[in-house]
Amino acid sequence: MLSQDDIRQLCRLxxxxxxxxxxADVQAKLSSIVAMVDQLQxxxxxxxxxxxxxxxxxxxxxxxxxxxxxxxxxxxxxAPLVERDLxxxxxxxx
Amino acid sequence: MHxxxxxxLVQDLRARRVSATELTQHFLGRIERFAPALNAFVxxxxxxxxxxxxxADRRLAAGDAPPxxxxxxxxxxxxxxxxxxTSCGSKMLDNFVAPYDATVVERLAAxxxxxxxxxxxxxxxxxxxxxxxxYGPVKNPWDHSLVPGGSSGGSAAAVAARLAPAATGTDTGxxxxxxxxxxxxxxxxxxxxRVSRYGMIAFASSLDHGGVLAQTAEDCALVLEAMxxxxxxDSTSLDEPVPPYGKLVNExxxxxxxxxxxxxxxDGLEPGTAAAVRAAxxxxxxxxxxxxxxxxxxxxxxxxxxxxVAPAEASSNLSRYDGIRFGYRSPNADGEDLLTFYMRSRGExxxxxxxxxxxxxxxxxxxxxxxxxxxxxxxxxxLIADDFAxxxxxxxxxxxxxxxxPAFRIGDKTDDPVQMYLNDIYxxxxxxxxxxxxxxxxxxxxxLPVGLHLVSPPLTETKLLKTAHYYxxxxxxxxxxxxxxxxxx
Numbered sequence: 001m002l003s004q005d006d007i008r009q010l011c012r013l014x015x016x017x018x019x020x021x022x023x024a025d026v027q028a029k030l031s032s033i034v035a036m037v038d039q040l041q042x043x044x045x046x047x048x049x050x051x052x053x054x055x056x057x058x059x060x061x062x063x064x065x066x067x068x069x070x071x072x073x074x075x076x077x078x079a080p081l082v083e084r085d086l087x088x089x090x091x092x093x094x
Numbered sequence: 095m096h097x098x099x100x101x102x103l104v105q106d107l108r109a110r111r112v113s114a115t116e117l118t119q120h121f122l123g124r125i126e127r128f129a130p131a132l133n134a135f136v137x138x139x140x141x142x143x144x145x146x147x148x149x150a151d152r153r154l155a156a157g158d159a160p161p162x163x164x165x166x167x168x169x170x171x172x173x174x175x176x177x178x179x180t181s182c183g184s185k186m187l188d189n190f191v192a193p194y195d196a197t198v199v200e201r202l203a204a205x206x207x208x209x210x211x212x213x214x215x216x217x218x219x220x221x222x223x224x225x226x227x228x229y230g231p232v233k234n235p236w237d238h239s240l241v242p243g244g245s246s247g248g249s250a251a252a253v254a255a256r257l258a259p260a261a262t263g264t265d266t267g268x269x270x271x272x273x274x275x276x277x278x279x280x281x282x283x284x285x286x287x288r289v290s291r292y293g294m295i296a297f298a299s300s301l302d303h304g305g306v307l308a309q310t311a312e313d314c315a316l317v318l319e320a321m322x323x324x325x326x327x328d329s330t331s332l333d334e335p336v337p338p339y340g341k342l343v344n345e346x347x348x349x350x351x352x353x354x355x356x357x358x359x360x361d362g363l364e365p366g367t368a369a370a371v372r373a374a375x376x377x378x379x380x381x382x383x384x385x386x387x388x389x390x391x392x393x394x395x396x397x398x399x400x401x402x403v404a405p406a407e408a409s410s411n412l413s414r415y416d417g418i419r420f421g422y423r424s425p426n427a428d429g430e431d432l433l434t435f436y437m438r439s440r441g442e443x444x445x446x447x448x449x450x451x452x453x454x455x456x457x458x459x460x461x462x463x464x465x466x467x468x469x470x471x472x473x474x475x476x477l478i479a480d481d482f483a484x485x486x487x488x489x490x491x492x493x494x495x496x497x498x499x500p501a502f503r504i505g506d507k508t509d510d511p512v513q514m515y516l517n518d519i520y521x522x523x524x525x526x527x528x529x530x531x532x533x534x535x536x537x538x539x540x541x542l543p544v545g546l547h548l549v550s551p552p553l554t555e556t557k558l559l560k561t562a563h564y565y566x567x568x569x570x571x572x573x574x575x576x577x578x579x580x581x582x583x
Contacts (some may be wrong), residue, residue: 076286
């Protein structure tokens with residue numbers, strides 16, 4: 001069973017805010033998921049190569065050349081705030 | 095008109111029995127009438143559809159029309175569509191207008207297909223019921239109190255209610271085949287890398303597959319032919335020629351050896367579904383297939399392995415949503431520190447299931463757990479892929495049920511994620527191994543559709559589609575339309 005401190009630490013690592021009202025539910029459900037995936041420990045995998053990917057071939061490479069055209073104006077249309085081609089962020093107090 | 099298959103509509107359009115504009119207007123009318131109650135669409139692109147239809151009509155008249163000219167389709171809202179909102183079912187992308195087309199969208203448009211709109215889905219494709227969408231749950235056309243399956247539930251509901259002849263979908267753990275089964279239609283997930291992932295919003299990159307939902311296997315073949323093929327913009331795209339699937343499915347079928355894992359027919363499988371799948375296998379045997387018992391000894395570990403690998407990749411992929419460059423930004427973080435700004439934007443922008451997956455992924459990748467969970471799951475993934483490879487030395491196709499039971503009630507499994515995850519127990523293996531797989535309707539259990547699941551070796555889509563097509567020639571389950579809301583009329 002994960003503790004509420006474990007959940008708070010995971011949230012910090014994942015940059016994800018969970019409200020005080022959500023935490024008990026997240027704790028219970030995440031614990032049941034972890035218990036389910038713990039079934040894996042029962043399988044003998046001695047000497048088995050981990051499979052990262054279904055493709056049984058090396059990654060394709062391409063020449064290191066610029067192929068995309070500048071389209072920052074098009075992309076920045078989706079930004080919350082832009083000024084002079086720069087992404088604006090709220091004033092941050094560190 | 096709407097009960098015609100996509101293959102028939104292609105013929106109708108070529109013979110000028112119907113124009114692309116008439117067809118598009120007809121389906122837009124049906125969407126207007128039926129889609130709101132089903133909650134099947136996030137966006138309807140009527141204006142754009144009619145413009146594409148007019149172009150198709152001109153090309154059909156001129157005699158230089160591409161293969162799918164004038165055929166209306168819908169896209170799952172996970173595929174980027176230039177100038178059209180692409181939400182991925184999330185509040186995070188509620189304001190996102192894609193700056194470019196996904197390769198799938200681009201290729202289908204080049205093939206002449208007309209885009210009717212974008213279909214609803216589980217948020218970021220994380221779900222098996224289409225209930226986790228920011229836009230609310232999708233309803234099953236067979237019974238509005240039931241889920242249509244997920245995550246491509248809007249696409250499944252749209253095709254099942256005959257609001258579109260076909261729709262695109264994505265499949266990471268069963269998200270095309272499971273909703274196809276629960277909605278009474280055909281759903282194809284091709285070999286990993288067969289369809290480009292460019293512009294398909296990432297969930298778990300080593301597991302994400304683009305594919306199609308339609309009435310029949312022949313229709314899936316026609317759409318796959320248009321969307322598949324090498325794409326330099328996807329580093330995992332397969333550089334292999336695309337066979338003319340649409341033509342090949344109609345060639346002579348010499349029968350195949352079908353492997354049946356007896357372990358699939360255990361207590362976890364609802365008896366009505368088991369009986370329907372057994373009957374379907376008998377029908378295939380009568381049509382000329384040879385049935386053979388095979389073993390997939392590690393398949394029972396596919397759900398636990400998947401729920402390590404998929405959340406791990408998701409936690410990494412979804413780190414791009416930072417509230418700065420695009421997507422949701424919390425209005426409640428002014429004057430806070432940077433960490434709070436990120437955490438609040440993501441905490442408010444993502445729904446509960448997406449948060450669970452990100453946290454699960456973060457957990458299994460965190461220091462001290464990486465070997466025990468992530469590497470362990472990758473090793474089990476290899477064992478599962480090896481199980482299939484071994485089975486394919488004895489048979490051409492592995493067959494079984496697509497889903498353990500027919501559609502369940504909306505809300506029934508939302509409180510128990512592990513129960514929800516077990517819905518994909520028969521489909522996840524093909525995603526882990528990257529194998530082509532299809533679900534075809536094979537019966538009704540208490541009036542609800544269930545699916546037969548067929549899996550074949552890498553790049554053998556032709557054999558898979560042909561087998562499904564011959565099954566559909568011998569049976570009529572795929573022609574059943576939900577009676578509930580007069581969808582047949």
